[in-house]
Amino acid sequence: MPPQLDKNGVEITDVGLLRFGFDSRVPIDTLRSLYLRPHYVTSSSDVAASDEKEDEEHAKFVKGNTPYQSKSIYHADSNSISYTTLSRFSPVRLLSPSNRKRILVTGGAGFVGSHLVDRLMLLGHEVTVLDNFFTGSKTTVSHWVGHPNFEMVRHDVVEPFMIECDQIYHLACPASPPHYQFNAVKTIKTSFMGTLNMLGLAKRTKARFLISSTSEIYGDPEVHPQPEDYWGHVNPIGPRACYDEGKRVAETLTYGFHRQDGVDVRVARIFNTYGPRMNPYDGRVVSNFIVQALKGEDMTVYGDGSQTRSFQYIHDLIDGLIALMNSDETRPVNLGNGDEFTILEFAKLVRELVRKVQIEDGIDPATLRDIQIVHRPMPTDDPQKRRPDTTRAKTTLDWQPRWTVRMGVEEMVRYYKAKLAEGSL
Numbered sequence: 001m002p003p004q005l006d007k008n009g010v011e012i013t014d015v016g017l018l019r020f021g022f023d024s025r026v027p028i029d030t031l032r033s034l035y036l037r038p039h040y041v042t043s044s045s046d047v048a049a050s051d052e053k054e055d056e057e058h059a060k061f062v063k064g065n066t067p068y069q070s071k072s073i074y075h076a077d078s079n080s081i082s083y084t085t086l087s088r089f090s091p092v093r094l095l096s097p098s099n100r101k102r103i104l105v106t107g108g109a110g111f112v113g114s115h116l117v118d119r120l121m122l123l124g125h126e127v128t129v130l131d132n133f134f135t136g137s138k139t140t141v142s143h144w145v146g147h148p149n150f151e152m153v154r155h156d157v158v159e160p161f162m163i164e165c166d167q168i169y170h171l172a173c174p175a176s177p178p179h180y181q182f183n184a185v186k187t188i189k190t191s192f193m194g195t196l197n198m199l200g201l202a203k204r205t206k207a208r209f210l211i212s213s214t215s216e217i218y219g220d221p222e223v224h225p226q227p228e229d230y231w232g233h234v235n236p237i238g239p240r241a242c243y244d245e246g247k248r249v250a251e252t253l254t255y256g257f258h259r260q261d262g263v264d265v266r267v268a269r270i271f272n273t274y275g276p277r278m279n280p281y282d283g284r285v286v287s288n289f290i291v292q293a294l295k296g297e298d299m300t301v302y303g304d305g306s307q308t309r310s311f312q313y314i315h316d317l318i319d320g321l322i323a324l325m326n327s328d329e330t331r332p333v334n335l336g337n338g339d340e341f342t343i344l345e346f347a348k349l350v351r352e353l354v355r356k357v358q359i360e361d362g363i364d365p366a367t368l369r370d371i372q373i374v375h376r377p378m379p380t381d382d383p384q385k386r387r388p389d390t391t392r393a394k395t396t397l398d399w400q401p402r403w404t405v406r407m408g409v410e411e412m413v414r415y416y417k418a419k420l421a422e423g424s425l
């Protein structure tokens with residue numbers, strides 16, 4: 001693969017930052033080996049030959065990390081799949097006991113959580129994942145199961161949980177509209193009671209507490225871009241309120257515990273984020289577009305497509321979350337990418353990149369369908385425009401997004417393409 005250059009033209013060889021005495025840098029290839037899985041073996045009859053081909057394919061994206069891959073063998077004749085276990089885990093940093101932290105990640109089996117877990121594990125910390133697997137899946141972190149630094153607990157955060165820990169990343173909450181609207185009462189209960197329980201745990205253990213809040217707390221904003229001191233414009237009784245108001249009350253609780261009980265808190269307001277391991281069917285625009293284009297279906301745009309969005313790649317977000325956790329910033333911090341696209345422009349970009357990856361992977365362009373963009377009515381309360389003001393993250397964390405949307409989408413296309421080949425899309 002040609003060298004990948006970040007927004008400033010610097011080659012991306014690692015992700016993570018050295019901030020506030022905390023070195024979170026890991027080589028990008030090591031990280032990629034955990035999610036850009038090798039192409040799937042399509043027949044079990046000649047596994048050795050397929051293994052060789054698979055390693056070759058994989059090496060295109062991930063240099064030197066093939067010994068740490070588990071394999072999934074697809075048996076076409078019986079439409080079944082067998083999984084192998086790892087003979088060795090990816091190497092993790094060796095930390096002294098005083099530097100090694102016990103870190104709890106709620107929602108750690110979800111999209112954002114699993115990438116955070118990868119990063120914290122590679123950095124050498126002890127990580128406990130707490131998840132009820134409502135939208136998350138064990139497969140996102142299965143490559144760590146059995147590692148001495150890793151533990152996974154099935155638990156619902158609305159119930160209290162006791163553990164000794166130094167840091168809590170509280171991410172547990174469904175994040176996409178179909179999922180959080182599936183049971184609105186449960187969503188707001190998760191936001192309120194889950195956050196209450198985790199703040200109680202932070203108070204008891206004196207752990208530092210970080211909550212993943214959201215740009216949705218700004219609602220349909222009247223201010224562009226949105227700085228952290230904008231209070232928002234939220235419909236309290238609309239279909240999105242269970243999530244938006246849930247996160248608002250979760251922030252209120254967080255600052256209640258901070259002021260009243262001295263809990264050491266961090267609040268990340270996350271804007272639209274995308275990347276590998278996003279649930280392909282949860283109605284979020286990036287995954288929708290990629291899956292539709294990969295399957296050769298027409299791409300659905302709601303409204304006329306002139307509404308704008310900004311998209312942040314998952315590795316930028318994880319850099320920001322870790323930097324925030326280790327900083328002294330207790331005020332809310334926006335984490336997002338300010339590059340604005342209209343939804344229509346974005347759909348066209350995805351279409352172009354899917355085609356590029358398909359052709360690079362040897363598909364004859366003549367066999368590819370000409371994908372159309374079709375328009376559907378706009379859902380209720382869908383914000384027209386949202387863009388982060390990330391001045392605070394820049395000044396206090398020295399953080400800025402590095403990944404271009406083009407680079408991120410291309411990586412995600414490759415991930416979904418492998419999923420499609422596996423038969424799980």
Ligand SMILES: NC(=O)c1ccc[n+]([C@@H]2O[C@H](COP(=O)([O-])OP(=O)(O)OC[C@H]3O[C@@H](n4cnc5c(N)ncnc54)[C@H](O)[C@@H]3O)[C@@H](O)[C@H]2O)c1
Nearest residue numbers: 107109110111112132134135136156157172173175270273
């Ligand atoms: N992805 C984004 O663009 C985005 C944007 C803003 C905020 N966020 C926030 O980041 C966090 C993670 O989002 P994501 O995109 O990874 O979503 P996700 O749905 O992939 O992950 C959420 C995880 O929380 C778990 N969970 C849900 N309810 C739970 C409960 N009651 N008890 C225990 N576990 C529970 C789910 O099973 C899942 O593993 C969420 O808090 C979300 O609000 C995400």
